[in-house]
Amino acid sequence: MKKIERLGEYISEYSVRNKDNEDIQVYSVTNTNGFCTEYFDKDVASKDQTNYKIVPKGYFAYNPSRINVGSIDCQSVEDRVIVSPLYVVFKADERVDNNYLLHYLKSDIGKTYINELASGSVRANLKFSILQEFPFHMIPIEEQKEKMAVIAKIDESIACCDSIIEKLDLAVKSRFIEMFGDPVENEKGWEMIPLSELGTCKNGMNFASDEDGIEIAYLGVGDFKDNSRIDGVSGLSQISLNTMPSEEYLLKDEDIVFVRSNGSKELVGRCLAVYPGNEKLTFSGFCIRWRKNSDKVMTDFLLQVLKTENVRILMRGRGANIQNLNQQILGKLMIPVPNMALQQSFVEFVGAIDKSKLAVQEMKNKMEILKASVMQKYFC
The missing domain is CATH 3.90.220.20 (DNA methylase specificity domains)
Structure with missing residues (x-):
């Protein structure tokens, strides 16, 4: 049985700073990759990071001006990381499964609340005090974990499709190099x-x-x-x-x-x-x-x-x-x-690969539709 409650009853802000300027990895949170490091220059470690916020493992962080596009994640990569002082860091209590909460905030209903409640004349800005007021579908944590297990199975199928598509793309690249070599070096003398x-x-x-x-x-x-x-x-x-x-x-x-x-x-x-x-x-x-x-x-x-x-x-x-x-x-x-016969042979190979990719992509699309339907059922 779902209970609609105030999200603030289950989350609390965490604002511990890196006051001792410890050598902790700096992370960002993106809408596609969650917590990641690739958006920082190599010299960022030399900057003063005493005001950066610490995010322990199992805690959430989001960019207040980008949460509307999904830039929120639960930190699961290291014992501690640090993020920009602009970020909001918070934790959920023991009654909430982190994965369940994350999926809720990234669901259509979660995005709707974010877009309706975030403030700012130029761009959306979601303060933690506003996040606390979100309606939250509370169910026993055992049910939360069961629902997330279903989502995980669907995500596993989607990831499998992505892996197959990636391997098919690699097959095209490998065949190209095998047949024609590097197009800049031109070691085959075309x-x-x-x-x-x-x-x-x-x-x-x-x-x-x-x-x-x-x-x-x-x-x-x-x-x-x-x-x-x-x-x-x-x-x-x-x-x-x-x-x-x-x-x-x-x-x-x-x-x-x-x-x-x-x-x-x-x-x-x-x-x-x-x-x-x-x-x-x-x-x-x-x-x-x-x-x-x-x-x-x-x-x-x-x-x-x-x-x-x-x-x-x-x-x-x-x-x-x-x-x-x-x-x-x-x-x-x-x-x-190269001569047209070789090009034709390669193009026919690409055509066969594209047919396989299309079939896998269609399967992935079905899995994504299923996931959206399940998310709608869970959170709306």
Whole structure:
């Protein structure tokens, strides 16, 4: 039997500082990875950390201005870590299973409370005093653990799907290297042709925020996920424009689109192929479109060339602060061009792998739908 109670009855804030400036690992909390260290510069350890907050194992921490996107986690990696003074740190008492509470705060109902109650004129900010007022579905801790065991089984299936997809991607990379070698070193001696001789580039549109009229799908930086292909326009964002973009701004089948500019250097140069078919699809000013005009190269082969690490390094540039890709850099990329029979063989292999990935992805989607349904049942 669920009891709706005040969350503050079960949690308490913890504000112990690293006053002795102990050498404790600095962590951040992200919406995707939870507690992690990769967002800090190497020299952070030399800074004064006496005001940083200590997070013991089993305690929670969240960024008050980012909890609305899921930046909250329970610390389970080390005996103690420290986080920015901006973070809120708290613990749950013995009547609450940490995993149950975390899933509650990340559930749809938890996100709804966060978005409704967080304050701030520029961005949401969830103070601990507000968090304490959240309605909380309290059940005996044994039931909490049972429910989390069900969620864990679903998460295990989702992780298994991710592992299979990762291995399939590695199979493509391995086959590419086996057949063609490194595209920058070109140890197999293929003919090398500048990308500018194989196709043409066009920067995307800079959309005006106040325009209204014709609805059209567009490709933005947020659409560059791990997949390398987009079919149709389903799931893409829409924008209203006063007039339909000219043909040069409408994407066609087999166009390759690159991230041109982004705050993260690692994302610059990420690319995917689009197959909009008869649908209208444009692309934002943070992207560059490349369109093939040569029969010497196949799109799926070229995509793999562009995804190899050494080529990505060339696209990103060697300067520490270069976070922009331009048509000149793209045009100068030297592309190995093996004979068409070898390219065709590789593309057929990729096609077979993609079919397997699609089946696994569909299974993962079903598991995620099941998880959402179970979470809805548990917390709403």
